[in-house]
Amino acid sequence: MIRASQRRTKKIADESLTTGANGEDDSPRVLVFHPELKRADQAGSWRDSSSRLEEAVSLTGALDFEVVGAEIVPIAKTRPGTLFGTGVVERLGTQIKAEEADIVMVNGKLSPIQQRNLEREWKCKVIDRTGLILEIFADRARTREGRLQVQLALLSYQKSRLVRTWTHLERQRGGRGFLAGPGERQIEIDRRLIGDKLAKLRRELEEVKRTRELHREARRRVPYPIVALVGYTNAGKSTLFNQLTVSDVFAEDMLFATLDPTMRGLVLPSGRKVILSDTVGFVSDLPHDLVAAFRATLEEVLEADLIIHVRDASSHETEAQKLDVLEVLKELGLQKAIDGEELVEALNKCDQLDDEGLTALQEYSARHPNTVAISAIKGTNCDGLLALIEGRLTQDMPVFEVRVPYADGKALARLYEQGEVLKRLDGEDGILVQVRIDESRVGRFEDWCAKSGFDPHLL
Numbered sequence: 001m002i003r004a005s006q007r008r009t010k011k012i013a014d015e016s017l018t019t020g021a022n023g024e025d026d027s028p029r030v031l032v033f034h035p036e037l038k039r040a041d042q043a044g045s046w047r048d049s050s051s052r053l054e055e056a057v058s059l060t061g062a063l064d065f066e067v068v069g070a071e072i073v074p075i076a077k078t079r080p081g082t083l084f085g086t087g088v089v090e091r092l093g094t095q096i097k098a099e100e101a102d103i104v105m106v107n108g109k110l111s112p113i114q115q116r117n118l119e120r121e122w123k124c125k126v127i128d129r130t131g132l133i134l135e136i137f138a139d140r141a142r143t144r145e146g147r148l149q150v151q152l153a154l155l156s157y158q159k160s161r162l163v164r165t166w167t168h169l170e171r172q173r174g175g176r177g178f179l180a181g182p183g184e185r186q187i188e189i190d191r192r193l194i195g196d197k198l199a200k201l202r203r204e205l206e207e208v209k210r211t212r213e214l215h216r217e218a219r220r221r222v223p224y225p226i227v228a229l230v231g232y233t234n235a236g237k238s239t240l241f242n243q244l245t246v247s248d249v250f251a252e253d254m255l256f257a258t259l260d261p262t263m264r265g266l267v268l269p270s271g272r273k274v275i276l277s278d279t280v281g282f283v284s285d286l287p288h289d290l291v292a293a294f295r296a297t298l299e300e301v302l303e304a305d306l307i308i309h310v311r312d313a314s315s316h317e318t319e320a321q322k323l324d325v326l327e328v329l330k331e332l333g334l335q336k337a338i339d340g341e342e343l344v345e346a347l348n349k350c351d352q353l354d355d356e357g358l359t360a361l362q363e364y365s366a367r368h369p370n371t372v373a374i375s376a377i378k379g380t381n382c383d384g385l386l387a388l389i390e391g392r393l394t395q396d397m398p399v400f401e402v403r404v405p406y407a408d409g410k411a412l413a414r415l416y417e418q419g420e421v422l423k424r425l426d427g428e429d430g431i432l433v434q435v436r437i438d439e440s441r442v443g444r445f446e447d448w449c450a451k452s453g454f455d456p457h458l459l
Contacts, residue, residue: 031068083108103124237279306343347371
């Protein structure tokens with residue numbers, strides 16, 4: 001009995017949306033409905049309804065579904081049982097039947113009861129925005145850590161949804177003898193099994209987290225500054241990553257093209273080396289369970305010395321997307337970085353703007369010193385971005401002045417190795433060198449100066 005329950009739980013956890021109603025492997029036919037409350041003060045009202053619907057269609061298309069229709073559905077108030085009113089449910093049901101849709105995607109959050117009732121009324125599978133995003137992540141995750149994180153979020157989401165169409169879950173297992181109680185219902189068994197699986201996944205994630213921490217410790221000993229790319233999904237982070245590091249990380253015009261973090265070395269114009277990290281893209285209404293599950297991956301952002309917020313400057317939703325990204329960063333505990341100078345904005349896709357839009361973007365960049373307009377795909381002004389990165393990373397680094405004899409060429413070469421030489425003046429009594437030293441190397445630099453007989457002055 002336990003083995004049968006385990007198989008059933010695995011079926012629930014691994015249930016896929018990539019097959020049609022008849023179990024065929026062809027792309028399912030999907031209808032997308034965006035519920036729009038008729039209140040101007042609703043949460044998220046700064047975003048345009050048509051843009052939210054367009055994003056929902058793009059999210060659905062990210063799983064290679066065939067979107068056969070999309071519609072904004074105005075509702076006066078949410079119904080606790082079905083979200084939509086009775087008349088709207090009937091009208092949409094007629095449309096679903098006419099389109100022969102296998103799946104309905106509701107671009108909002110559905111309670112388990114609402115999801116179950118809509119499936120009964122419409123006679124097809126119903127998913128909400130959270131479920132769709134989780135499916136996309138499950139389809140795209142490649143690394144062991146990414147797959148573990150997705151499984152954790154997916155099981156946490158599905159644990160509360162065993163009330164859906166699983167009618168067998170009401171059956172009970174009785175005990176033997178007159179002292180035995182009614183036993184566990186099947187739903188309780190499945191919930192317990194899922195709970196056990198969640199506990200196992202959390203333990204495995206802790207192991208992965210410890211391994212990642214060892215890698216971070218190794219990087220701290222090198223040490224190279226870490227620069228993390230963040231931004232709304234499809235803003236061009238991976239394209240910019242490839243442009244700067246001359247890599248071939250997968251980059252495509254689709255939402256959530258990249259999930260697993262990637263790190264590469266990057267050489268700045270001064271010759272200084274940094275580590276550039278490409279992270280998962282954010283999206284509006286990103287499920288909290290998913291943010292929590294991916295915290296181990298997003299800790300690369302927490303460890304970063306500088307954060308590059310890549311924005312799609314060609315989108316008319318760029319300001320709303322910025323707010324969504326900042327909201328997730330705040331949730332990760334990065335309020336200080338947002339308020340300070342640890343956040344740089346790279347306004348991407350400037351090549352898609354007309355002359356008027358490009359002029360406005362350049363004026364905006366001129367008014368905001370932490371902002372630069374670029375085109376990642378064409379490489380436009382990427383040098384300006386690198387210069388901005390270097391300026392932000394070095395602005396608080398100490399600068400020393402050292403006088404080196406002409407005959408001591410070895411010591412002069414050592415200065416170039418240990419830091420960034422800003423200025424060199426040849427005088428009668430030697431070479432006066434101004435050198436910027438990384439804070440982590442100041443102690444070793446001063447020890448070397450003392451052993452070499454130099455007297456460095458902090459400027």
